[in-house]
Amino acid sequence: MIRLSLLAAGLTLLVSSVSHAAAPPAVGYSNPVTAGYSADFPDPSMIKGRDGWWYAYSTGGPYAKDGHDGDSYKIARSRDLTHWEKVGSVFNATNRPTWADPNSGFWAPDIRYLDGKYVLYFTVPNTTTTPGDWDYAIGAATAPTPAGPWTDSGAPVVAPRPAAGGGFQWTIDPAEFTDSDGTRYLYWGSYNGGIHAVRLTPDGLRTVGAVTDVARDRFEGPYVVKHDGYYYLFGSSSNCCAGPTTGYAVFAGRSRSPLGPFLDRFGNDLNASRTGGTPVVASNGNRWVGTGHSSVVTDLSGQQWLAYHAVDRTDPFVTNSNGWLLRPMLLDRLDWIDGWPEVNAGAGPSESSKVSPVTTSSATAGNVRAEADVTGSGQGVSARGVTAVLSQGHLKVTNSVGFTRSVPVPLDAPGNIALEVRGNQATAVFSEDRLGDPLATVQLPALGGGTAAPMGGAGNFSVAPLYKPVTRAAPTPRIGSVDGRYSDEFTNGLGAGWTWRNVSPDATVTNGELQWKTEANDLTDNNTAAKASLLLRDQPTGNFVVETKLHLDVGTDTVRNYQQAGLLVYLDDENWMRLDHVAGGTGRFIEFGKRMRFTPVGAPSVVTFGGAMIGPPAETTWLRLAHDVVPQTGEHRYRAASSTDGKHWVWGAAWTLPAGTTPRIGLVSQGSSAQTEAQYGKATAQFEYFRVTR
Template structure:
């Protein structure tokens, strides 16, 4: 936009902009460094993390049901944290109260591996319900959903599971866990779920995101992958999935692999052309331990900062402190954050260097005034009704 020549008009527009962002949260300097684990300020463990940017401009992180601190021994039912800069986090409460559960959940059911998305005018949380009333034997996992008007709730469970417990052909129940939602460019919504017993499947969702519709498609073989998460990049669909044991203390070998497809239903193949459904299961490594303190790097989520840089959030174990309390108890899995790079059409963490242990440039979460470029709102976000700056623009900057 050309330069405004009337001081009164400029002052008026600047006033409107300041009013629109007056309630925006403060952000740390964009050129600051950070060090993993980013959850250290509020939690010793924060497993299966996923991060969402709310309409209020804050970033929100959600973790699996565990105690947060060593010695606490109090389980948090989907603990939630908030940040202005993706580096400094504050615990803001649990998604669900001690007695809050969906009608189909058994007493004492836990909630694992949440995934939270904005669908329509509300937030939807998909979560593993670890025990239902379908079987008295337990392990009858289901995928549940809850809705809320804000990222911190209040959360209300849907009466029916999105994916009900599934009997296994060899007995028991298939591992219907680790949900992850994806909305395609045509507006179709999908849910990925599953684990080692039964593999990873994808199903289409109803427009409100609360019901599975049609027939599911197997996209990753059993006994190999769990924690699926799909990103679309340059016309390809990338299925990220974790493999190996998540929780074996100092012997944990968890890592993240990927395959890509031209369809959200697959088939997903790795760099060598091997499908993730092949008996010789494929998967191109994205994130694995590299010899520093971090082992068991996996169960990831993703976000994009205000400069357009992609980042991966995940949990890992410190090889020198792998348990939350006594040995062979709960594995201590804090939340880590690292840059996701795309090289020759394939994703990799820190250009292939893997998990970071040391100072790293922080994500871009604030902006500055420039002129003549596309407007972008700062961390406070645009007003709830939309809109954009009318003088110059706000471009992400370090």
């Protein structure tokens, strides 16, 4: 995606030889885009087939809301990316991998087009290759078409990997990436083991060399694209499947190497104990929570879109159940703001969009994108006086005055040439599968007008107006002036307005700060929730932001489960939110957790808890919760943010509480355990202030 200057007016583009009848793009669509086809479509992966259809693949599950119909592994297809129809399943009794346990399902597909064939990477959670259960492994199947028939490669691409503490790492969620030098990589991993990368053989079916750890065990569902010279690793974080409190969200880091290190916007490593990650999409207070496990697709205008699954917090389960979760597929625009990917410029998941992906060719003037599938020398596209063709193993681009640039294509394989002309700059890209991993890129000036057309018998040709990049981020919450009626600087004991629920003997105000040792009681534990000490006060009406500056001495890399401290929004012990610096395993993170009682349709009520990750913590971390009222529902909405310097903030997920309730705000310091305290003692939370701004 290139941002370039505008060309002087007056140039005209003519369109000819398009493969589909010219038509204006459909206007508007609603999420989930799989509605009407399947109630469940988790872990989506997508590709544009060489037959002109888009294909999507997902983990198995039910088609029907009541769960009565399903497949072990789903394939769907679409002409417009927003309406999908059933193709069928990947595996059946005749082609099921022999090394998969007969009772095993198949998870998390990744689709590619490599060396003239379709390759589907898949997860087998239980194999016959070891005597153990849950010995996760990754396989690959090939097919001549996106619909199959699929032939398993005969053995795992990544075999089960023993875990240090016994059992097996979660060798799941594969994603392939081919670098511009032709080297193929496979990424995979999850919370038990972290995210890894390894080189693949040219056919993509076997691994080569050492495995590299690229992200902490805070992430799963990796996906890699290359953009403006950087490699971007997308990963999903937090719990995938907690009903209406599912905190799943997508984060990204970038690197100059496909093997990392991957750093977030502020330079934090995704592989560090205080784990980095720049938010790509997270819940925003509307219908959708659990926004994760993403892949990227490009429409005919060049605009990228993020395909991911989500949970409808108002109706998350299969009918008459309170645990069988439905995760349909959503599609939203992926923008690049100051070098970072953000869904809808940071506004988050949509319930509906006024603009649909461009999926049909149309006559256009001005900035343009033309593309076609190519199989041999002399094939390519032309637009605005520029030609881009495959020529004797090179991507050769020539403009209207005969200026030519040529770069080698490292793989002798069928692929796709996309030519974008924005203003007076032309950019041509050769890739195998249009999935964000270009093999060759050429830029040169575009100086004239001309016809857009395929060249040399190239197939699946299209032309469309070039997308207009969104470069301004959606606004973040406004920070007003401090309201002293609801704030406390802790300069002379606890100020007015505070109320204890179970006074903590370990909380004192000393040297202008509240010092509070982490207690063993925890609001998430039904056995100790009522005993937990809470420091609470009334919240103001209307919009406000509550902020605290917190030092928590939990260090890094040691296991201090689950000492934590931070901000609290509290209704009762079954309905609350907590924005904490948390020690979990050897990692440290900021978690925006929510607990609620929920009554599914036709089933008994349940209490669920889930957490959404925000930014990384530091020795001293600043925390914010921004409150407003959702206009459509009257719900209280709280959006979380964190900072490691008090100046640069990471804004993340939002949770809601019901309309008509009276939440209170405050502080907590809890989550310790006897085992942790025996080894390390209690942690001490030091709150420097509690400020409400309006």
